[in-house]
Amino acid sequence: MCGMDDLLRRHRGVMPSWMPIYYAEPIELVTGKGARVTDSNGRSYLDFFGGVLTNSLGYDVPEVREAVERQLRTGIAHTSTLYLIRQQVELAEKIARLSGIPDARVFFTNSGTEANEAALQLTTNRRQSNTILAVRNSYHGRTAATIGVTGNRAWSASPLSPFNVSYLHSGDRLRGVLKGLSDEDYLRAAAEDLREVLATTTAGPVACLIAEPIQGVGGFTSGPDGLLRVWKEILDEHGILLVSDEVQTGWGRTGEHFWGYQAHGVTPDLLTFAKGIGNGFALAGVVGSAEVMESVQGISFSTFGGNPISTAAGNAVLDYILDHDLQANAARVGGILLDGLRAVSSPAVVEVRGKGLMLGVELVDVATTNAVFEACKREGLLVGKGGLYGTTIRMGPPLNLSEQEAREGLEILTKVLTAHGSASG
Numbered sequence: 441m442c443g444m445d446d447l448l449r450r451h452r453g454v455m456p457s458w459m460p461i462y463y464a465e466p467i468e469l470v471t472g473k474g475a476r477v478t479d480s481n482g483r484s485y486l487d488f489f490g491g492v493l494t495n496s497l498g499y500d501v502p503e504v505r506e507a508v509e510r511q512l513r514t515g516i517a518h519t520s521t522l523y524l525i526r527q528q529v530e531l532a533e534k535i536a537r538l539s540g541i542p543d544a545r546v547f548f549t550n551s552g553t554e555a556n557e558a559a560l561q562l563t564t565n566r567r568q569s570n571t572i573l574a575v576r577n578s579y580h581g582r583t584a585a586t587i588g589v590t591g592n593r594a595w596s597a598s599p600l601s602p603f604n605v606s607y608l609h610s611g612d613r614l615r616g617v618l619k620g621l622s623d624e625d626y627l628r629a630a631a632e633d634l635r636e637v638l639a640t641t642t643a644g645p646v647a648c649l650i651a652e653p654i655q656g657v658g659g660f661t662s663g664p665d666g667l668l669r670v671w672k673e674i675l676d677e678h679g680i681l682l683v684s685d686e687v688q689t690g691w692g693r694t695g696e697h698f699w700g701y702q703a704h705g706v707t708p709d710l711l712t713f714a715k716g717i718g719n720g721f722a723l724a725g726v727v728g729s730a731e732v733m734e735s736v737q738g739i740s741f742s743t744f745g746g747n748p749i750s751t752a753a754g755n756a757v758l759d760y761i762l763d764h765d766l767q768a769n770a771a772r773v774g775g776i777l778l779d780g781l782r783a784v785s786s787p788a789v790v791e792v793r794g795k796g797l798m799l800g801v802e803l804v805d806v807a808t809t810n811a812v813f814e815a816c817k818r819e820g821l822l823v824g825k826g827g828l829y830g831t832t833i834r835m836g837p838p839l840n841l842s843e844q845e846a847r848e849g850l851e852i853l854t855k856v857l858t859a860h861g862s863a864s865g
Contacts (some may be wrong), residue, residue, distance in 0.1 A: 501719065519747075557586055564648075666704055725745065823853075
């Protein structure tokens with residue numbers, strides 16, 4: 441096995457420079473069990489990022505491994521959706537039932553990007569319009585269409601877009617014109633903002649508003665509960681569809697609800713999902729009512745979306761989440777982390793936010809954020825980073841994280857944040 445320096449050199453020789461890699465001294469993760477991973481140097485880490493909120497059950501889960509191995513032993517890893525796929529139908533039935541959308545239909549894809557792409561195709565077909573409403577500080581994917589509705593300049597790789605897009609104000613409560621408002625005032629301002637945007641920057645029918653209940657890449661920022669309801673009441677006046685991007689907020693991660701949209705007292709027309717349902721296997725999709733889902737004019741399918749292997753994993757993951765009530769665990773264990781982080785006394789910390797096991801710590805500047813990020817690794821804790829200005833430590837631990845593991849990670853975070861408080865001065 442080659443050393444890390446050699447592997448990094450080879451990586452840079454064949455991978456594009458715009459594909460980021462974490463840490464000043466990158467690591468290769470070679471084994472994992474539960475919420476822990478080990479790198480090629482034999483160093484163990486507690487993983488609080490889970491492959492960007494993807495490893496919802498952590499690593500090496502027997503129920504998932506056995507489900508995939510059973511499917512592999514049949515010799516059928518792929519058939520295409522031109523044939524019936526039992527695992528796909530069973531998983532679609534479960535997701536349709538859990539979605540909260542009446543008479544739901546499910547279309548499987550490989551990634552959240554593709555799921556959002558499908559949702560945009562559905563809504564633009566339904567409304568015969570390429571005008572989209574999106575939200576500032578949002579992230580929806582890396583294709584031309586999803587980049588076109590992403591409201592974060594760092595992730596907008598091209599100014600070219602197939603859509604006419606108008607952006608609403610985001611849920612950032614620290615900056616901008618909605619800074620410091622009470623929840624009631626915020627909701628009132630958000631309604632006025634949407635009405636003004638519809639009256640001024642759109643032409644003809646509008647297809648949809650696509651929004652994350654909690655902005656993932658944007659640093660886990662969110663408006664008050666009820667924001668999606670306020671928006672949808674106005675959207676319904678115009679026949680505009682609401683798409684809830686649940687790629688990071690789904691599967692009980694917020695603790696209080698199974699889907700992020702449920703905190704808002706409203707049901708979207710479409711919801712998209714990905715990441716945690718596959719626990720590392722490529723699996724994503726879009727759910728909507730039959731009426732909306734039948735809006736595609738022509739034949740369409742996904743070659744690998746919902747394949748027998750990924751849906752075998754998805755069924756096992758979803759059953760595990762439900763059987764072990766991991767939504768309740770996310771609320772309980774996430775509460776330990778949230779309360780503990782809010783108790784940290786450090787001038788480096790600007791805000792602690794999030795729900796369940798979806799937590800963000802806003803720090804004073806990029807330098808402090810990078811220092812905290814690297815220090816966590818040195819102490820044996822893997823976290824993420826992001827936010828519009830690159831000043832947020834992002835955490836999405838496995839949903840089955842134990843209280844002991846939460847307190848272990850909290851101890852490291854407290855130590856690191858306290859130690860780097862002076863660096864912010």
